[in-house]
Amino acid sequence: MKKREVLASVKDERLVKKRRNQMIKGAISLFKQKGFHRTTTREIAKASGFSIGTLYEYIRQKEDVLYLVCDRIYDEVHERMEKDIGTHHGTIESFKLAIARYFKVIDDLQDEVLVMYQEAKSLSKESLPYVLNKEMQMVAMFEKILQTCVNNGVFQLTEQEIQLFAHNIFVLGQMWAFRRWALQKMYTLEEYIELQTDLLLRGIMEKRS
Template identity: 75%
Template sequence: MKKREVHASVKDEKLVRMRRNQMIKGAVNLFKEKGFHRTTTREIAKSAGFSIGTLYEYIRTKDDVLYLVCDFIYDEVKERLQKDLEMNKGTLESLKLTIAYFFQVMDDMQDEVLVMYQEAKSLSKDALPYVLKKEIEMVRMFEQVIARCVKNGELSISEHQIHLAAHNIFVQGQMWGFRRWALQRIYTLEEYIELQTELLLNGLSLNPALKTST
């Protein structure tokens, strides 16, 4: 599925990226506070630091802003994760480190994650499938990490179980953002990472030889 094109009247690609990044940051704060539907484009422009006229040089509709916000969040998470996953060695220890790193990224971007979950339903029909596809692509990154552990004999689970385990990791990381009103009253980030990692790995079937050795 092709990336949705957001039209801009400005032709300077560097300037378009800069202005849209300003727009995204301003919109995230507003969407978190007021929601997508109650936020106006004039408010987004003001929060971004430029006029409503300037705003419409880089987008056509408010829907474009929501799409750009969701697209940015997924791209940012994927880029940061990719650097970590490239170093993954297919061991349980490296899987733990990957989970911890992902949860830390979710902590860094918890406002963005919250907005995405609250407002993704408001995406247009042509934008929503593309954004959801990007989420599935990120889940596949965790599938690859778990599959390496299986290949190395560190885990003994089926391909079907690998898919579900990857989704579990992804959702548990995001939960730190959209359930923070409850979780952060009880746990520090470090405690949350430790407990969730323990629960996630205990839900996977360790190689019998490894069980005996531990």
């Protein structure tokens, strides 16, 4: 699925990139504070360091900013994951590592993740699929990791279970961000990682044997 194009009046690609970077940075910081709807285009322009007129040289409508922001956040998460995870060996250790790193990335970018999850619903019917697609790619990443483990005989999971498990990991990672008001009072990130990993891997039934 190709990226949705956000049209700019300005032709210089380099400049477009630079200005959009400013824009995204400014917008994220505003969306964090007040959400997409309560943020005005003027505020976005100001936070981006240029005038309202200039803002509209780089986007068509306010919603484009939101799309750009969501797009960027995903790329950011993705990039960090790839850098961190890199090769995966299909061992329990490397599985644990992957989860730990995912959770760390979420922790690093928790404001951004929050923004995305709270505002993505405001995307137009046109843009939403592109963002959801990115989400599926993230989930697919976890599926692949799990599959490798299964192939190695480390885990025993059906196809269906792999899919669901991948979703669970994805969501329980985000949970660290969107339920931080509760969780981050109870655990440090390290504790959270350890506990979740345990819970996920161990099962909670007493082993009778």
